[in-house]
Amino acid sequence: MFDLLAVSADTAHHVMQYLAVPDPGSGEAPPGSEKILKILKWAAWGVSAACVVGIFGCAAKMANSHRRGEGGEHAMGLAYVMGACVLAGSASGIVGALI
Template identity: 70%
Template sequence: MSLYDLVTASADSLHHHTVTLADVPDPKGGEKPPFADKFLTILKWAAWTVSGACVAGVLGVAGKMALSHRNGEGGEHAKGLAMVMGACVLAGTASGIVGALI
């Protein structure tokens, strides 16, 4: 699999990933405050923004890699790609991590 295929597959999966908060942990019988629906809307906006930032990060690293390759430089951008992919994993599993800790 080429780097282009990897970036395209990552961008497609983030693009088609539906941001839902159905997995938000239940506070074990606590009563929902009156502003909970608005707060969930803000969380959904944040999740959408982070997903977009992840796609932009992958595209940014890919652009740097393409320019470096054109200039004959090596692949120093693997660390940047690893950081962006780590951010993607954290963003995708955020509610699961919180659910495991509560």
């Protein structure tokens, strides 16, 4: 009985070895990937600049609304811009967690 269990466990182990998904680790960057990283850095800079411009735009709306005595409709725009800032700042962390 124990021999049958040992053979079954050994067979299952060998079958699982062949069916296992290979783990490539963190991978290796291909030649020329420095150019891709440069483009990503430019895009990150552009997104950061857009976030700053968005916050300036919300500040201008807030000042204009305060001057006219209106309510805080601009608060939702500021919330969207702040959400975009958080998402842009944590993008590499999110991707790293998913990979």
